[in-house]
Amino acid sequence: MANISGIVKSARKIMRQDTGTGSDELRILQLGWMLFLKIFSDKDKELELLDDDYVSPIPAELHWDAWASDDEGMTGDELIHFVDQKLFPTLANIDLSTGNKRAVLVREVFANNYNYMKSGIHLRQVINKLNEIDFNNSKDKHVFGQIYETFLSELQSAGTLGEFYTPRAITELLTELTDPKPHETLLDPACGTGGFLTAAIEHLKEKASSVEEREAIGRNVQGWEYKPLPYLLANTNLILHDINVPNIKFDDSLAKPLTEYRQKDRVDVILANPPFGGVVSNNNENNFPQSFCTKESADLFLILMIHLLKDGGRAAIVLPDGSLTGAKCQPTCRIFCNNLRNEFY
Numbered sequence: 001m002a003n004i005s006g007i008v009k010s011a012r013k014i015m016r017q018d019t020g021t022g023s024d025e026l027r028i029l030q031l032g033w034m035l036f037l038k039i040f041s042d043k044d045k046e047l048e049l050l051d052d053d054y055v056s057p058i059p060a061e062l063h064w065d066a067w068a069s070d071d072e073g074m075t076g077d078e079l080i081h082f083v084d085q086k087l088f089p090t091l092a093n094i095d096l097s098t099g100n101k102r103a104v105l106v107r108e109v110f111a112n113n114y115n116y117m118k119s120g121i122h123l124r125q126v127i128n129k130l131n132e133i134d135f136n137n138s139k140d141k142h143v144f145g146q147i148y149e150t151f152l153s154e155l156q157s158a159g160t161l162g163e164f165y166t167p168r169a170i171t172e173l174l175t176e177l178t179d180p181k182p183h184e185t186l187l188d189p190a191c192g193t194g195g196f197l198t199a200a201i202e203h204l205k206e207k208a209s210s211v212e213e214r215e216a217i218g219r220n221v222q223g224w225e226y227k228p229l230p231y232l233l234a235n236t237n238l239i240l241h242d243i244n245v246p247n248i249k250f251d252d253s254l255a256k257p258l259t260e261y262r263q264k265d266r267v268d269v270i271l272a273n274p275p276f277g278g279v280v281s282n283n284n285e286n287n288f289p290q291s292f293c294t295k296e297s298a299d300l301f302l303i304l305m306i307h308l309l310k311d312g313g314r315a316a317i318v319l320p321d322g323s324l325t326g327a328k329c330q331p332t333c334r335i336f337c338n339n340l341r342n343e344f345y
Helices: 004-016 024-050 076-092 101-111 120-130 138-153 168-178 195-207 211-220 228-240 297-308 331-344
Strands: 186-188 221-225 247-250 267-272 309-317
Touching: 004 024, 004 120, 004 138, 024 101, 024 120, 024 228, 076 101, 076 120, 101 228, 138 228, 168 195, 168 267, 168 309, 186 195, 195 211, 195 221, 195 228, 195 267, 211 221, 211 247, 221 228, 228 247, 267 297, 297 309
Parallel strands: 186 221, 186 267, 221 247, 267 309
Antiparallel strands: none
8 A cells, every 4th residue: 555645745845846836725736636637537447447338538648547657758848838738728628519527527627727837847756656546446545535634624724714624523523413315415505625525425325225325426415616726626525435427516606696596406405614704706795685784705605505405404504603693793793693583484
């Protein structure tokens, strides 16, 4: 079994020497797309073994094995030119006419990310480090899951106001308390890097008693995320948890008027830690009843999530103090809380 922790640390040490990845956030962004492509490609190999008719959406010459797996392969200016001028442009405009949902995922990831490294020599060194990990090896994948959580938790310092990594102990506890069932639909409308989604997936795997129920997990567990980096990491996270086509929508959850949601949009369970401490942009507050008198992101997410629950549905939501009680709040917050109780309770 590979020393996963040492490999990841070595890769990040190399990136610190590159002029294009001089900050923690840029190193996370860089590792993000590389890990996605490596994991996606390793999953492709597994799917090809299981299904004779499976065809990867990635063109053969752009598959990780074709250009990255040989440690003595492309490097220097040739490698940078290939990644910047061939890999990214092609995958960002990948053909969607086949209806392959994995193709949609690849296109969304590469259309919203970049290669930040400037040195092809450093890039080759990082690639060679990642090649030491076999994501089809169950032991490697299990250990990497732990490293991955540490990797994601660093978003707390690299991110901006309102972005938080939810510790696994919390996601697992709240999932256990809501106890999603295999036949139920589950949503995280602010899914970030997918912590609640993966907790729900593992919970449902234990509950599933048939092949049909296990296959339904990928469809029934869904997330919404509108920032490219968390969206990328969430998809990678779910692929690591054996969801071949993650049901994650790249969209702003607050951008749609509340009145446009119908009964078919409602779900049985919601698990979420919405961003708080910030004010929404793009006049998104106008998509909600004006009686709530708020622009605070967590408040608007709370309204949305209650609205999206089916009758008898249940939710576990991480919120700041005072969101429901109005305690120690300004008058406008008390107006919001009163109207929330009047509207939904």
